[in-house]
Each structure stands twice: as C-alpha cells, then as structure tokens.
Amino acid sequence: MKITVINGTEVKGCTYHIKEAFLDVVREKGEITEFYLPKDLPHFCTGCKTCFFKSEALCPHAKYVMPIWESMLESDLLVFSAPVYVMRTTGQMKAFLDHLAVHWMVHRPDERMFHKKAAILTNAIGPLNGGAQRDIATSLQWLGVSDIRKWGTGLFEGVIWSEISKKRQNKITEKVQQFAKHYERDYTPRKGLKVRLLFALCKKMHLDTSKKEDTLSADNQHWVDKGWIKPKMRA
Numbered sequence: 001m002k003i004t005v006i007n008g009t010e011v012k013g014c015t016y017h018i019k020e021a022f023l024d025v026v027r028e029k030g031e032i033t034e035f036y037l038p039k040d041l042p043h044f045c046t047g048c049k050t051c052f053f054k055s056e057a058l059c060p061h062a063k064y065v066m067p068i069w070e071s072m073l074e075s076d077l078l079v080f081s082a083p084v085y086v087m088r089t090t091g092q093m094k095a096f097l098d099h100l101a102v103h104w105m106v107h108r109p110d111e112r113m114f115h116k117k118a119a120i121l122t123n124a125i126g127p128l129n130g131g132a133q134r135d136i137a138t139s140l141q142w143l144g145v146s147d148i149r150k151w152g153t154g155l156f157e158g159v160i161w162s163e164i165s166k167k168r169q170n171k172i173t174e175k176v177q178q179f180a181k182h183y184e185r186d187y188t189p190r191k192g193l194k195v196r197l198l199f200a201l202c203k204k205m206h207l208d209t210s211k212k213e214d215t216l217s218a219d220n221q222h223w224v225d226k227g228w229i230k231p232k233m234r235a
C-alpha cells in the first residue's frame with residue numbers, strides 16, 4: 001500500500017506525535033511519502049488561473065505542487081494531518097488545497113482519485129475539530145475521493161506534547177491507533193453516491209458549456225479526452 005502524508009505544520013509537536021502513532025500501525029504495510037507544509041509548498045495560489053485556462057504544468061508553483069499531486073495519484077491512502085488553527089485548518093494546508101482546485105470535478109478531475117482512501121487527523125486544545133476537518137474533506141470530495149474518514153481529538157491539558165501527562169498521551173495514542181487499524185486491511189473503495197452525483201452534475205455542466213464553444217476550453221477538452229463527454233454530442 002502506498003501512502004502519501006500531507007503535514008499541515010512543520011512543528012514536531014502534538015500533530016506530529018499523533019501522526020507518527022497513526023503511521024506506526026500501517027508502516028509495515030506501506031511505502032510512505034511525506035510532505036511538510038509550508039516547506040514543500042511555500043507559496044499561496046496567486047490567482048493567475050493559468051491552471052484553469054491552460055495547464056497546471058504552467059502554474060508558477062508547479063515545481064512544488066506537481067510532486068505532491070503525483071505522489072497522491074500514485075497512493076492508495078492519503079493522510080492529512082494538521083492542527084486546528086482558529087477553528088479551521090492551517091493556512092498552509094488551505095494554500096495547498098487551493099492549488100488543487102484545477103483537479104476538482106468542476107474542472108479537470110483525475111479518475112485515479114475515485115478509488116483512494118483518505119484519513120484526516122486533527123487535534124485542538126479544545127474539543128472542536130469539525131471545521132478544520134471539513135476544510136480538508138470538502139476539497140477531497142470535490143477531487144473525487146469517496147472514502148474519507150476523520151479523526152480528531154481535544155488535547156485539553158496543553159499544546160506542548162511533552163507537557164501533556166503520560167496518561168493523556170497514551171489515551172490519545174491508543175485512540176488514533178484504534179482508528180488506524182481500519183487501514184490494516186487493504187481494500188479499494190468504490191465510487192460513493194455523493195461523488196457519483198457531483199460527477200454527473202459536472203458532466204452535464206461540461207457538456208452544456210462545450211456546445212457553446214468554438215474552441216474547447218482546457219476543462220472541456222479534458223472531459224472529451226477522458227471520453228466522459230463526446231465531441232459529437234456538440235450540436
């Protein structure tokens with residue numbers, strides 16, 4: 001099993017320890033590639049839209065984004081590990097997800113995403129992890145991932161791992177490893193109902209817009225090249 005881990009912080013703190021505990025369960029089964037943000041993508045999306053209109057290869061940050069995206073495409077399991085910052089995911093994680101907008105189903109999805117598993121790991125000092133998890137899950141769903149599982153914890157005792165009691169550390173480790181056991185079994189998820197529905201809606205949108213174009217947009221050309229819409233369908 002190939003695993004890509006996207007770390008939404010470079011700090012070797014609580015998020016890191018939790019992610020390592022998770023990986024300890026699947027490490028033997030997997031070939032793991034990790035990326036740390038912002039080190040491995042130290043830029044915000046500039047909003048130039050070159051990816052949408054021309055090609056993602058021409059993105060000014062392609063040399064950072066492409067290796068991460070390629071690794072994701074080659075993986076069976078995607079792990080997103082990030083702390084909660086002001087109730088949402090970290091800015092660096094959001095900046096990374098922004099760079100993947102071109103692969104959303106409204107643009108140019110890659111069918112390899114339809115059969116991936118994704119695990120989202122978050123932690124917060126308090127109990128609220130939902131907003132941060134949704135930030136990541138929303139992107140994954142529009143990228144076409146059906147099997148998205150979320151795990152989050154409140155640290156409660158503090159935000160410095162070494163200052164958290166051994167008892168609490170062990171409890172958190174035990175819980176995240178229980179969650180990780182799900183991935184000990186190698187399986188390929190099927191395309192879920194939500195992803196099928198989004199794909200069908202996007203297909204209709206691409207078909208309708210392609211009919212009005214003399215020269216196909218990069219997005220619609222992609223859908224034709226994939227065989228998802230047929231050029232002859234154009235009026």
Ligand SMILES: Cc1cc2nc3c(=O)[nH]c(=O)nc-3n(C[C@H](O)[C@H](O)[C@H](O)COP(=O)(O)O)c2cc1C
Nearest residue numbers: 011013014015083084085086087123124125126159
């Ligand atoms: C800038 C910043 C914002 C944070 N915002 C929240 C928050 O809104 N809610 C919360 O419960 N914890 C918050 N935390 C705590 C983090 O979610 C996390 O638990 C803590 O940073 C420990 O993880 P780390 O060692 O990986 O950084 C915040 C931490 C930082 C540094």
